[in-house]
Amino acid sequence: MTLKNLLSAHEWLIEEPALDLARQNAYETLFTIGNGYLGTRGSFEERVRGDLPGTFLAGIYDHHDSTVVDLVSCPDWLPLSVWVDGERLSVQGAMVLEHRRVLDIRQGLLYRLTRFEDRQGRRTRLETLRFASLANRHLCGLRADITRENHEAPVAVEGGIDGRRFNLDRLPAYDEGHVFDAESRFEKWAKSRHLGPVSSDGSDSAVYLELGTLDRGHHLAYASSLSGGAKTKRIDDLAVAERVKLDFEGGQRCTVDKLVSIWTSRDVEVSKLRRTCLETLAAASTRGLTAALNDHLAAFAERWRDSDVVIESDGPAQRAVRYGIYHLLIAAGDRDERVSIGANALSGERYRGHVFWDTEIYLLPFYIYTQPAAARALLAYRYHTLEGAIANARANGYQGAQYAWEAADTGHEETPTWTVDGKHRLWMGEEEFHITADVAYGILTYVRATGDLDFLAGYGLEILIQTSRFWVSRLEHDAERDRFELRRVMGPDEFHEHVDNNAFTNRMVKWHLLEAADALELCRGERRAAFDEVAARLALNASEPATWQSIAERIHIPADRETGVIEQFDGYFDLKEAPITVWDENGMPAYPEGYHHFNSADTTLVKQPDALMLLYLLPDQFDDRVKRANYDFYEARTLHKSSLSPAIHAILGIEIGDTAKAESYFLRSALVDLADNQGNTEEGIHIASAGGTWQCVVAGFGGFRVKQGRMTFRPWLPASWRWLRFRLKWRGAVLQVSIFSDHAVFRLEAEPGRSETIELFDRPRVIEAGKDVLLRFSPGS
Ligand code: BGC
Numbered sequence: 001m002t003l004k005n006l007l008s009a010h011e012w013l014i015e016e017p018a019l020d021l022a023r024q025n026a027y028e029t030l031f032t033i034g035n036g037y038l039g040t041r042g043s044f045e046e047r048v049r050g051d052l053p054g055t056f057l058a059g060i061y062d063h064h065d066s067t068v069v070d071l072v073s074c075p076d077w078l079p080l081s082v083w084v085d086g087e088r089l090s091v092q093g094a095m096v097l098e099h100r101r102v103l104d105i106r107q108g109l110l111y112r113l114t115r116f117e118d119r120q121g122r123r124t125r126l127e128t129l130r131f132a133s134l135a136n137r138h139l140c141g142l143r144a145d146i147t148r149e150n151h152e153a154p155v156a157v158e159g160g161i162d163g164r165r166f167n168l169d170r171l172p173a174y175d176e177g178h179v180f181d182a183e184s185r186f187e188k189w190a191k192s193r194h195l196g197p198v199s200s201d202g203s204d205s206a207v208y209l210e211l212g213t214l215d216r217g218h219h220l221a222y223a224s225s226l227s228g229g230a231k232t233k234r235i236d237d238l239a240v241a242e243r244v245k246l247d248f249e250g251g252q253r254c255t256v257d258k259l260v261s262i263w264t265s266r267d268v269e270v271s272k273l274r275r276t277c278l279e280t281l282a283a284a285s286t287r288g289l290t291a292a293l294n295d296h297l298a299a300f301a302e303r304w305r306d307s308d309v310v311i312e313s314d315g316p317a318q319r320a321v322r323y324g325i326y327h328l329l330i331a332a333g334d335r336d337e338r339v340s341i342g343a344n345a346l347s348g349e350r351y352r353g354h355v356f357w358d359t360e361i362y363l364l365p366f367y368i369y370t371q372p373a374a375a376r377a378l379l380a381y382r383y384h385t386l387e388g389a390i391a392n393a394r395a396n397g398y399q400g401a402q403y404a405w406e407a408a409d410t411g412h413e414e415t416p417t418w419t420v421d422g423k424h425r426l427w428m429g430e431e432e433f434h435i436t437a438d439v440a441y442g443i444l445t446y447v448r449a450t451g452d453l454d455f456l457a458g459y460g461l462e463i464l465i466q467t468s469r470f471w472v473s474r475l476e477h478d479a480e481r482d483r484f485e486l487r488r489v490m491g492p493d494e495f496h497e498h499v500d501n502n503a504f505t506n507r508m509v510k511w512h513l514l515e516a517a518d519a520l521e522l523c524r525g526e527r528r529a530a531f532d533e534v535a536a537r538l539a540l541n542a543s544e545p546a547t548w549q550s551i552a553e554r555i556h557i558p559a560d561r562e563t564g565v566i567e568q569f570d571g572y573f574d575l576k577e578a579p580i581t582v583w584d585e586n587g588m589p590a591y592p593e594g595y596h597h598f599n600s601a602d603t604t605l606v607k608q609p610d611a612l613m614l615l616y617l618l619p620d621q622f623d624d625r626v627k628r629a630n631y632d633f634y635e636a637r638t639l640h641k642s643s644l645s646p647a648i649h650a651i652l653g654i655e656i657g658d659t660a661k662a663e664s665y666f667l668r669s670a671l672v673d674l675a676d677n678q679g680n681t682e683e684g685i686h687i688a689s690a691g692g693t694w695q696c697v698v699a700g701f702g703g704f705r706v707k708q709g710r711m712t713f714r715p716w717l718p719a720s721w722r723w724l725r726f727r728l729k730w731r732g733a734v735l736q737v738s739i740f741s742d743h744a745v746f747r748l749e750a751e752p753g754r755s756e757t758i759e760l761f762d763r764p765r766v767i768e769a770g771k772d773v774l775l776r777f778s779p780g781s
Contacts, residue, residue, distance in 0.1 A: 003111060003129045003145055011319060012106040014674070019091055019099040019114075022182055025052050025682030030673060031103045031110050032347040032685060033130060034330035036374075037137035038074075038262060039346025042103070042110055045080040045128060045142070046090045050183040052682070053078065054165075056346040056353065059266050059339040060220065061408040062213040066169050066192035068416045069408040071342055071353020072213055075163035075195070075222055077140050077260040079241070084124055085153040089116045097123065105326035108134060108300045115149070123149035132330075134303065135295035138267075138280050142258040143289055146246065155248075159258045160234070160241025161209045161222045166191040168349055173421045176596075195220075197237035199274075206281055207233055207240035210274065216409070219265040221277040225285055227257040257289040266338075303329050306734065307370040309697050312722040320670035321697055324690030328366050331687055335373065337380035340407075341687060348684025354406035354414055355381075357435045357492075358688035360442030361617070362644060366694045368449050369728040375446050376455055382439050383459040385411025386466060389436075393470050400469025403439050405432045424598050427497045431490035433474070436467050437508035441617065444515055448706060451731045456519060457527035461534050464516040468548050471509050475551060483556045491569065493610035494642075495600040499569035503558045504610050511618060513552035517545035564626035565633045566611040578603040580639070586677055587664050588646075589639050597641060606638045608645035609652075616648055619705050628656045635661070643672045647692025651700040654716050663718050666700065669693045698726055702737060712759040715739045716779060730756065735767070743776045 007013060016027050024044075028051065031042020036058065043053035054073045063069045082089045091099065097115040104111065112128045125147040133139040146155060169192040180188065198210040198219060206225040212218065228244040246254040261280035268276050284292050307325055311318040331345035340359050343351035359378055367375035382389075382403065388411020389401035395413075396402065404413040405428045415429030443460045446452065475484040486509065491502035523531040534540070558567040567573050578600070580589040595605065609616070612634050615627050622630075631652050640646055646668040653662030672689040673681045698704045701724055703714030717724060717739060725738040733750030735758070748756055750769040757764050760775050767773050 003127045003143065004113070006107075006109065006129065007102060007104050007111055008106040012104055012322070014103040014105060014319075014323060016099075016101040019096050021048065021050065021091070024048065024050065024182075026676055027101070028052060028054075029347050029681050029683070029685055031101060032327070032330070033103075033108060033110050033132045034346050035108075035132045035134045035137045036331060036333040037336075038132055038140075039330065040076075040078060040130075040132060040140070041347060042101070043076075043078060044091060045078050045112075045144075046082070046088065047079065048090060048092050050185065052186060052348075054348060057220070057262070057264060058333045058336065058346060059409060060213065060218055060264060061353065062194040062216045062218070064192065064194055064214040066167060066194070066352075068352060069354075069414045070167045070169075070192060070194060071346075071349070071408070072194045073165045073167050073349060074220055075161050075165060075209060075211060077161055077222060077224065077262065078130070078142065079162050080128070080142060080144060080157065080159040080258060082124065082126055082144070082146055083156040083158065084118055084122055084151075085120075085155075087118050087120075089118065089124060089126065094118045105322055106300070106304065107297050108132070108326075108330065120153075122151040122153055124151075124155070125149055131293060131296050133292055133296040134299035134330075136280070136284070136292070138261050138263055138277075139284050139292055140260045140262065141289045141292050141296075142260075143293075144256045144258070145253060146256070147253045148248065149252070152248075155246045155254070156243055157226065157228075157246060157256045158241050158243040159224065159226050159256075160207055160239065161224050161260070163195055163197075163209055163211045163238040165195060166193055167352075168192075169420075171421045173423055195238070200235050200237060200240050202233040202235050202240060202242065204231075205285065206278060207235065207242050208274065208278065209238075209240045211238065217265075219270050219273055221263045221273045222260060223277045223281040224258060224260045225281060227255075227285075227289070259284050259289055259292065300329075303371075306727050306729065307366075308727075309694070310723075310725040311697070312724075313718070313720050315720055316667070316674075317670060317721070320667070320674055321693055323674060324670065324693045325366075327685050327687055327690050328363065328694065331363075332367060332371065332374040333377060334371075335377055337377050338384050338409075340378050340381040343688065344684025345687040347687075348682075350680070350683035351406070352408075352414075354408055356406060356688075357438040358644065358691070360438045362647075362688035362695070363691035364442045364445065365698075366691050368446050369698070369730070372446070372450050372452075372729055376450075376452065379443055379446055379455070380459055382411075382443075383463060385409075386463060388412040390466060393473075398470055399473040400471075401436070401463070401466035402433060402470045402474075403436045403467070405429050405435050427490055428494065431488060431497060432492075432494070433489070434491065434502075434505040434508055436470060437505070437512040440464060440467055440512045440516065441508070444519065445706075447519075448709065449730060453523070453526050457523045457530035457534075460519065461523050461531065462538065464519055465534070465538050465540060465544075468513055468516045468544075471513060472548065472551060475509070475555065478556070481556075483554050484551055485556050489569070491610045492608055492613055493568065493606045495597065495605060495607045496569065496572075497601065499571075501556055501558050502569045502610070503566045504568075504614055506555050506557055507614050507618070507621075510552045510555045510557070513548040517548050520545050560626070563633075564629040566614070566630055568606070568611050568634075572604065575604045576602055578605050580605075580636070586668055586675075588668060588677070591639060604637050606634060608638065608640065608642040609634070609648045612638075612648060612652060616651055616699075620707055624656065627652065631656050631658065640668070643669070643678050643686040643689040644692060646672075647689060647696050650696045654700045654703070655714070659716065659718070662700065666693070666696045669696055697724065698728070702726060702739060704728070704737075707759070710757060710759055710764075711735065712762075713737070713744065714761055715744055715777070717741055733769070742779060743774055746773045746775065747771070
């Protein structure tokens with residue numbers, strides 16, 4: 001059987017149909033494989049000039065000589081080269097007769113086929129298959145099938161671990177729009193070093209490399225083994241490899257398997273690291289790669305069971321949505337409470353692996369409703385980094401806990417203060433503090449959907465108390481008007497810095513303080529012992545929640561115009577209009593002539609939804625007229641210069657009836673990386689957009705919102721969609737929702753006798769467990 005036969009049906013495959021080295025960095029991102037513990041970019045095994053390989057391990061951050069803390073580009077486990085009679089095969093060194101790579105998103109496999117012709121005219125076919133096991137997250141596998149098509153020359157394979165890695169740190173200032181030569185572009189960067197040697201050696205059965213990070217002192221252990229007969233080894237301080245001569249036994253084809261185990265001192269004590277790592281590899285080698293692969297496939301199938309979204313349509317929607325889900329599946333650490341998901345997950349260095357509001361607002365809903373255990377772990381990360389948030393507040397002269405706009409391993413503020421080329425000052429770390437309310441929003445959304453009061457009492461409570469205290473100290477009281485204000489702020493729209501009273505931030509803070517007071521009351525009633533313990537430890541004054549409520553009621557929310565349009569911040573309506581007149585081929589607006597990110601502040605141009613974000617996050621608080629007015633006003637001024645933007649516009653567009661634009665916003669979000677429509681896929685996957693796309697499907701086309709503790713739906717399907725199906729986990733049950741143009745079928749999977757009341761277009765309906773309930777609606781009702 002050839003490796004290709006292992007692949008899933010066509011609709012699950014993402015293909016690179018021919019060799020395209022100009023796009024190799026984008027493919028490295030697109031073809032990332034991973035399992036939440038690690039992510040590995042889809043680089044060529046033999047390495048080529050201009051590539052940017054990377055293996056990233058969740059939680060392995062380091063500072064040392066980098067500008068800010070980096071997610072470390074860890075040792076690379078992929079290297080594998082084929083030598084034909086002393087000549088190394090590479091897509092740059094030999095003639096490529098045929099080339100194709102395929103990512104199988106259903107199974108988490110990357111397949112490659114390349115047929116080479118070397119200088120002697122010898123034709124050799126290389127097929128590889130790689131995976132990062134979801135069944136054993138410390139294990140990776142790479143199978144290479146080598147076929148001598150027209151020769152009998154000796155063939156050797158070399159494989160090992162490359163620890164000579166660095167992170168990209170700063171780029172010298174070049175003119176705007178400067179184009180770099182594809183092969184040497186990364187050479188321009190100042191690089192940071194994070195790895196130093198600890199030990200390296202080899203035995204008959206494996207090579208072993210242990211490195212340490214220079215600042216945080218993490219130990220990273222990798223053991224690798226190639227199948228086959230006698231091997232020669234190369235052992236350096238920072239790299240190890242073994243080489244095996246292939247025995248074709250008179251045939252044309254030969255298979256070599258490479259198994260690699262990876263452990264770090266985050267997982268086991270340093271003294272046990274080597275043994276643990278070698279034992280994992282030995283156990284896997286004894287069973288063989290096929291057994292490891294089968295375990296992985298079973299684990300992957302299990303992951304898809306509750307996460308899949310089925311769209312019956314002719315267009316690209318199905319594959320694009322599943323592609324995003326694939327990345328969400330390989331991004332989550334599952335049970336590790338000390339890591340979260342960075343802005344590019346584990347697929348690249350962009351944003352240095354830092355954690356933003358993206359996690360709570362864009363990613364979390366997917367995990368809450370499909371894998372609540374992963375959602376819980378992501379929120380627990382905020383609990384375990386509370387000390388860092390307390391330190392941030394203190395450093396800024398405030399009380400309580402202030403979450404970092406960009407966080408890494410400790411919760412301290414890690415936002416860089418300058419762009420990578422040093423040209424522009426960045427103020428997000430100082431001013432974009434709505435993140436603290438977003439964390440609270442994530443916690444309470446999770447608790448509402450799961451009913452997990454233990455989490456609320458055990459983790460959430462402390463966070464809510466400390467963050468509420470932060471707001472109380474950060475808000476400024478205007479005595480004359482007896483109102484509370486937030487000055488010198490940046491809202492989600494990062495074009496406008498140092499503004500006063502950003503409506504999004506003020507409104508979310510109000511929500512935060514009111515909800516926190518309610519949540520405390522709930523815990524006091526339902527989890528008394530835990531409540532008393534936390535209250536005593538934090539010296540909670542009995543009157544504090546009432547103070548929060550009283551302050552919340554007096555927070556200044558910038559006045560609505562008569563039209564209901566929310567003023568984004570004080571003075572926004574007085575800014576200059578810079579009409580958008582040019583749209584690209586995807587229907588996305590271009591900057592008006594002369595404008596760019598850093599000079600749009602005196603205009604009403606908006607980078608991404610800001611006031612509009614409120615309409616989505618607090619759906620109960622605004623009526624249809626206000627939603628429509630705000631959508632019309634802000635949509636016309638939004639440039640979508642963040643991949644986080646189109647999804648929200650799609651959802652709101654469906655809600656207010658601008659369905660034509662909504663469809664194109666949805667596609668923009670769903671195809672962000674497959675079509676590279678932000679132009680920077682090469683630097684890493686837009687994981688928030690993947691989460692936003694899932695929300696487009698469920699909250700947009702499915703019209704799903706939680707209102708007054710109930711699941712409510714207002715579906716709408718594009719004309720080209722025949723039906724849509726998704727599954728939502730809800731308080732220990734699963735609700736399967738199938739939507740057609742004029743009816744929906746709900747199925748509650750839960751213990752017999754249980755029922756849930758849902759709402760379809762505002763009508764309450766009772767769904768009993770185990771039955772398909774068909775409900776009709778008139779589209780747009
Ligand atoms: C967006 C932020 C986002 C960040 C990371 C920025 O461009 O404006 O909203 O959190 O990227 O994805």
